[in-house]
Amino acid sequence: MSNKRTVTALSGTQTIAFSREFEAPAERVFTAHTDPALLAQWTGPGGAVLTIREFDARTGGCWSYVITGHGVEWAFHGSFHEVTAPSRLVQTFEFDNEPGHPTLDVLTFVELPGGRSRIDGLSLFLSVEDRDAMLGGMDGGMDENFDRLDGLLGRTTVAG
Numbered sequence: 689m690s691n692k693r694t695v696t697a698l699s700g701t702q703t704i705a706f707s708r709e710f711e712a713p714a715e716r717v718f719t720a721h722t723d724p725a726l727l728a729q730w731t732g733p734g735g736a737v738l739t740i741r742e743f744d745a746r747t748g749g750c751w752s753y754v755i756t757g758h759g760v761e762w763a764f765h766g767s768f769h770e771v772t773a774p775s776r777l778v779q780t781f782e783f784d785n786e787p788g789h790p791t792l793d794v795l796t797f798v799e800l801p802g803g804r805s806r807i808d809g810l811s812l813f814l815s816v817e818d819r820d821a822m823l824g825g826m827d828g829g830m831d832e833n834f835d836r837l838d839g840l841l842g843r844t845t846v847a848g
Contacts, residue, residue: 691838693831702819704811708834712841714797714805718774720837721795724753730836733757733829747771751779766790781811789818 693708710717720726722745728738736757743751745768752765763784770778775797782790792812799805813819 691834693834697819697823700816702813702816704809704813704819704823706809706830707806708809709800709804709806710834710838710841711804713774713803714799715774716841717805717807717837718777718797720840721777722771722773724751726840728753730840731755731833732762734832734836741765744768745771789814791818791822 691709691711693706696705697703720730724740724743724745727743728740731753732738732755736755739754739756741752741754741763742765743749743753745751747768747770749768749771750766751768752763754761754763756762765782765784766780768777768779769792770776777793777795777797779793780790781793791814794810794812796808797805798808811819811822813822
């Protein structure tokens with residue numbers, strides 16, 4: 689069964705919606721998004737290292753991390769607006785080098801038959817231009833991250 693991501697980004701809108709299925713229960717996929725030690729294992733380009741600066745995965749908490757690799761360093765930060773295990777995660781996401789361009793990301797973790805799950809994601813950008821800039825570079829990176837997450841879920845017993 690294919691777990692490939694589907695994306696919807698209607699022209700002229702400020703949103704990107706996506707869905708991606710996983711061969712693991714929603715609780716395990718949610719935990720991989722909210723446990724900093726697990727997040728560091730599947731987020732960022734291959735061969736890079738994610739270093740957590742701060743990570744408080746609770747409603748009202750905040751997060752910050754740096755990805756280092758390939759001779760480059762990228763730093764990101766945001767706030768958790770809602771953390772409802774194991775079904776919903778709402779957070780902001782902002783690249784430190786481009787302040788003033790945050791996104792609001794809503795992830796819904798859906799249980800599927802057979803121990804599978806799906807993430808339905810929606811990212812809201814401040815402008816169509818910000819959304820279009822993200823679209824230009826997200827495809828390979830998001831797929832690479834989710835493929836690594838598949839591998840992590842397949843070889844661990846990620847607890848909720």
